[in-house]
Amino acid sequence: MEVKETCSCLLCSGSAELVEQRYPGYQEPLTFDIYYCSNCNTSFSTPRVETSQIYEHIYKNGSKVPAYKRYWQYLNEIKSSKDPLHYLSQKEEMYWAVRHSLLEMNNSKTIKIMEVGCGLGYLTYALVKEGYDVIGIDISKNAVDEAIKSFGNYYICADVFEYVSEHQNLYNVIILTEVIEHLNEPLKFLESIMLMLKKGGRIIITTPNKTVFPKDVSWATELPPIHLWWFTEDSMKFMATKISANVSFIDFSDFYKKKPCLIEVNKFINKFPLLNKDGSVINIPKENGRFRSFLAGIPFFRLLNVKIKSAFSKTYVCQKRGPVMGAIFEKNAM
Numbered sequence: 660m661e662v663k664e665t666c667s668c669l670l671c672s673g674s675a676e677l678v679e680q681r682y683p684g685y686q687e688p689l690t691f692d693i694y695y696c697s698n699c700n701t702s703f704s705t706p707r708v709e710t711s712q713i714y715e716h717i718y719k720n721g722s723k724v725p726a727y728k729r730y731w732q733y734l735n736e737i738k739s740s741k742d743p744l745h746y747l748s749q750k751e752e753m754y755w756a757v758r759h760s761l762l763e764m765n766n767s768k769t770i771k772i773m774e775v776g777c778g779l780g781y782l783t784y785a786l787v788k789e790g791y792d793v794i795g796i797d798i799s800k801n802a803v804d805e806a807i808k809s810f811g812n813y814y815i816c817a818d819v820f821e822y823v824s825e826h827q828n829l830y831n832v833i834i835l836t837e838v839i840e841h842l843n844e845p846l847k848f849l850e851s852i853m854l855m856l857k858k859g860g861r862i863i864i865t866t867p868n869k870t871v872f873p874k875d876v877s878w879a880t881e882l883p884p885i886h887l888w889w890f891t892e893d894s895m896k897f898m899a900t901k902i903s904a905n906v907s908f909i910d911f912s913d914f915y916k917k918k919p920c921l922i923e924v925n926k927f928i929n930k931f932p933l934l935n936k937d938g939s940v941i942n943i944p945k946e947n948g949r950f951r952s953f954l955a956g957i958p959f960f961r962l963l964n965v966k967i968k969s970a971f972s973k974t975y976v977c978q979k980r981g982p983v984m985g986a987i988f989e990k991n992a993m
Contacts, residue, residue, distance in 0.1 A: 673698030700893035704883035716938035743785035753865035756985035770831035776838035780806025859992035868984035879927040909985030
């Protein structure tokens with residue numbers, strides 16, 4: 660099949676340019692074409708394919724799959740944490756963004772919250788333990804069953820497009836951590852989410868952040884078709900305009916002061932499949948040695964490592980922004 664040098668952008672319908680052909684997919688032997696749209700500053704992959712089988716493989720092998728196995732670690736460790744939300748907020752930007760955003764909103768714990776794409780359920784559980792009125796929703800029955808088994812009856816298995824019809828104007832906050840980049844039609848999804856929000860309600864979104872990477876990097880997020888999009892702040896502004904929402908971006912300065920982060924571009928680019936044809940895990944990266952892991956846990960050595968690397972290589976030291984973007988969409992209160 661002939662590959663088009665340009666196509667209509669799947670987000671804004673502008674003209675998108677082919678930047679990489681036959682890019683490796685998450686599972687062998689899939690390959691994809693990567694397009695970039697300068698109109699909305701967004702990258703996306705084609706063709707779009709059925710992904711349910713790939714996700715089944717990930718959940719089956721989750722504790723072994725690179726980039727996903729940490730979720731199983733959180734699932735196990737959070738059960739013994741005295742302050743689960745604080746525990747998560749120290750692990751990654753996306754959880755820090757949720758905790759920080761809820762505190763910034765200065766609302767009481769009586770606000771109604773929904774976590775969409777709750778997966779294994781530990782973030783919903785952490786919010787419950789913090790005193791919030793929250794429910795988690797996920798389309799994966801395997802994930803919801805695991806969440807209920809681990810944490811209790813705080814979860815439902817449902818498709819948001821179906822759930823929204825009987826659940827409009829109910830929630831003050833809806834949380835989407837690392838969800839939107841997986842969706843075929845993010846705009847339609849956000850339109851449905853907005854219907855479930857009360858007036859003045861907010862969507863907390865986190866997603867891999869294309870904004871901080873050099874323009875010549877075509878794709879530095881999870882391989883397609885797990886991630887279908889690589890968004891920038893411009894992408895978020897475009898989507899907010901289309902759904903008549905106000906948008907602002909989360910400042911991660913306080914997070915990076917305590918946990919310095921360095922973007923070494925090559926480490927974010929994966930051009931090797933992670934699952935073979937039968938769904939088994941391949942290409943598992945080597946773990947750091949115990950001594951290096953120990954040093955990485957000490958703030959002084961972590962900061963020293965960042966300064967040394969940034970002095971001798973082309974890197975980006977994270978300050979207000981980093982490899983994870985945090986965006987707040989606010990529904991008009993009028």
